[in-house]
Amino acid sequence: MSISHPKRRLESPEDIARTAGIEAYSNVKDQEHDIHALLTATASQADTLLKDHSEFDSGEKALLEHANVSVVPKVAGRLKVAIIGASGMGKSALFNAVPHQPSISRSDSSMAGCTSAPCEITGAAPDQKSDYEVYLHFHSDPDRRSTFSKLFDDYQLLHFNNDDTRVCDSVEADRLASAATTLLQLLQSIFADDPNLSDQAGISETLLAHHDAGTMDALQETVYSRCKELVEAFPGGDGLVKEQHFETTEDVSAFIEPLGSTNDVEGQPSLWPLVKKISVFIKDCPLLQDMVLGDAPGVSDVNQLRERNAYDYIDGCDYLILVTSVQMRCATDIQLEKILSRYKEAFAGKLAIVMTRSDEYDHNDYVRNIQPEAKKKGFHAEVEEYARLHKETQQNGKAPKNHKDNAAMQQWAIAQQVKQEKDNR
Numbered sequence: 001m002s003i004s005h006p007k008r009r010l011e012s013p014e015d016i017a018r019t020a021g022i023e024a025y026s027n028v029k030d031q032e033h034d035i036h037a038l039l040t041a042t043a044s045q046a047d048t049l050l051k052d053h054s055e056f057d058s059g060e061k062a063l064l065e066h067a068n069v070s071v072v073p074k075v076a077g078r079l080k081v082a083i084i085g086a087s088g089m090g091k092s093a094l095f096n097a098v099p100h101q102p103s104i105s106r107s108d109s110s111m112a113g114c115t116s117a118p119c120e121i122t123g124a125a126p127d128q129k130s131d132y133e134v135y136l137h138f139h140s141d142p143d144r145r146s147t148f149s150k151l152f153d154d155y156q157l158l159h160f161n162n163d164d165t166r167v168c169d170s171v172e173a174d175r176l177a178s179a180a181t182t183l184l185q186l187l188q189s190i191f192a193d194d195p196n197l198s199d200q201a202g203i204s205e206t207l208l209a210h211h212d213a214g215t216m217d218a219l220q221e222t223v224y225s226r227c228k229e230l231v232e233a234f235p236g237g238d239g240l241v242k243e244q245h246f247e248t249t250e251d252v253s254a255f256i257e258p259l260g261s262t263n264d265v266e267g268q269p270s271l272w273p274l275v276k277k278i279s280v281f282i283k284d285c286p287l288l289q290d291m292v293l294g295d296a297p298g299v300s301d302v303n304q305l306r307e308r309n310a311y312d313y314i315d316g317c318d319y320l321i322l323v324t325s326v327q328m329r330c331a332t333d334i335q336l337e338k339i340l341s342r343y344k345e346a347f348a349g350k351l352a353i354v355m356t357r358s359d360e361y362d363h364n365d366y367v368r369n370i371q372p373e374a375k376k377k378g379f380h381a382e383v384e385e386y387a388r389l390h391k392e393t394q395q396n397g398k399a400p401k402n403h404k405d406n407a408a409m410q411q412w413a414i415a416q417q418v419k420q421e422k423d424n425r
């Protein structure tokens with residue numbers, strides 16, 4: 001029986017709540033039969049619909065698989081796999097081959113344009129509209145200050161502190177030399193539009209002048225301000241992460257290459273020393289829906305900014321693929337030993353070694369080993385002739401970049417057919 005409203009005023013809040021709950025339960029109990037009948041009828045209709053509908057009868061499994069890949073968000077908790085190794089081993093080529101994206105990550109390690117920041121790719125979120133979403137991550141100002149100040153200190157220790165009586169072993173001497181080279185490359189890149197800092201000779205003179213004048217701290221502040229200006233001026237939003245959208249792989253590559261590799265353009269400041277990571281989300285790529293694949297810079301790079309980016313990225317990965325050549329034996333190679341000794345415990349059972357190159361000399365080997373010696377001995381004409389021939393052979397037989405140019409594609413196809421017929425004779 002229901003309690004009248006005046007009487008309820010004399011009851012405690014607990015009594016009122018208990019009574020209201022009993023009344024609500026009684027009302028639901030009275031309607032239980034009707035609710036049960038309604039649910040039973042709905043379930044029966046749904047079962048009939050699924051069994052009779054041809055779409056579900058013939059393609060139910062395919063539809064469920066498609067929903068599992070394309071509809072359910074899977075951004076969090078993806079396994080991260082990094083492709084690592086020394087410069088010029090073919091990391092970027094392997095990286096591009098896995099998702100069948102031939103030109104997302106491109107670097108010409110035979111020249112100066114080595115990969116400088118990790119580039120990672122993964123499957124897109126269900127609501128992504130463009131084919132490619134690219135997120136450019138910059139280092140924070142405190143991070144830049146911490147890293148760059150060490151480069152300045154090492155440069156001064158190497159070049160200006162002649163009174164320092166400490167004896168450096170070969171490892172420390174190499175580290176200081178690498179730091180000095182890194183600082184020169186850094187300043188040359190971000191001040192490329194400054195005539196006094198556009199070449200390393202001018203930068204060395206500027207550093208010496210500031211050291212003698214006792215204004216090295218002021219120069220460092222100028223560098224930090226310049227970095228901040230470049231990051232803030234870059235399009236794609238505020239903050240340290242910039243967003244861009246693209247529809248073709250070629251456009252993605254053209255955007256990434258100057259930011260993720262040390263390909264400086266004369267007279268234009270480069271941002272590669274400031275980039276921490278580049279993330280690319282690819283639409284309709286089931287292979288990468290549950291994983292993130294990263295192309296890391298060379299782990300034995302002379303440039304300490306590139307090397308630091310590589311190790312920072314590796315520390316956040318779940319699996320490693322170590323790319324090397326046949327001529328680098330795991331038992332004797334110093335670079336491989338350095339990598340394996342650092343990560344063999346953390347990545348026990350999660351590290352694979354991939355051999356990508358033969359023992360024969362290729363163009364990268366020539367540039368690293370033969371060309372410097374040839375220049376020292378005065379064979380400049382021969383070096384230039386080789387460069388010309390290499391460029392010519394690189395272009396020969398290469399498909400046109402613009403695949404929409406039908407005339408160019410037809411001409412290329414005819415040339416390839418003629419070449420093949422000639423080779424078969």
